[in-house]
Amino acid sequence: MPTGVAIRDVREQLFDAAEKVLLRAGPSALTSRSVTAEAGCAKGVLHRHFADFDDFLAAFVLDRSGRMNARTAALRESAGTGTVADNLTGALTALFESVAVAVVALVSFRDELRSRLRQTWPAGVPVLTEAATMIADYLAAEQAVGRLAVDADVETLAAMLIGTGHLLYADRRGARPPTDAVRRMVGNVLASAGPAPRD
Template sequence: MPTGVALRAVRAQLFDAAERVLLRDGPSGLTSRAVTTEADCAKGVLHRHFDDFDGFLAEFVLDRIEKLDEKGLREAAGTGTVVDNLTTALTAVFESVAVAIVPLVIFRDELRARLRREWPAGVPVLTQAAVMIGGYLKAERDLGRVAEGADVETLAATLIGATHLLYADRTAPAPEIAQVRKVVETVIGT
């Protein structure tokens, strides 16, 4: 891209490019050059907006966490069935960039250290998904649609872990909805 040509929404353009590279090429293919090539801009553009590549990656991960639809799931409380709502939410989380972010965070020490400043525990995207699911389950428990004594935090973490195992191999086809539903039914005890 020629110098002097303005880019609109540079951060969003770079984050979207990073997501496409991460999904297509995995964590090892996610380089600053790959991102700027995918975004169709000069490499210097990334470095004008971020201190370094790990700083870019940390903001990318936090941006993708914000995109989890926590509000939509909470608003589903009391509607449909708990199993259907959870199956839909878990499928949305794991068919997003979430599964690809996990190894990126695990294998980049500097990225993980930067994320710890804002996200002190767990793998950020999975931890936020567990918080989202836990909040939904609490709302359903309050409505009497989940067992009164249910430990919703443990249920949420179990749902995230079990569903992550279904989606962990990014090179394999995505699991069938019926497989996700079976995990939800088993964990929730329906």
């Protein structure tokens, strides 16, 4: 792209480019050059908006984590409708077929990125931490309408669902698990908490 040509929503354009590179080729392929090439802009554009590449990556990870808000609202609104297992299966499938798994690999891959994130994100991995909160909020809503046992520990269940879901999807280059496998995992985790919820 020629110098002097304005780029609209440059941060979002760079974040979208980073997501494409990350999903296509993994964290080792994510460089300032690969991101700006994917975005169709000069390398200097990224450095005009961010202190360095790890500053860019930290902003990218937090941006993708912030997108969980809309998913959280939609999942909470589904409480009391459909089945608990189907609602969770849909939410987990959408989560893990997004950039979430790749973000975990990215954060694990780059020490400096982890250090930057710790300045604003004290524990856990962004995106997955937000997802665990989303699932726990949904399970609490199902408890409130009587479809989940009152004594179920929703935070532990949420962590189990996220952790087990991540294991199902962790092989980025492998085939995605079938929906039935995700639903079976959800049913097993919910059953481990005590009586099966009544749909």
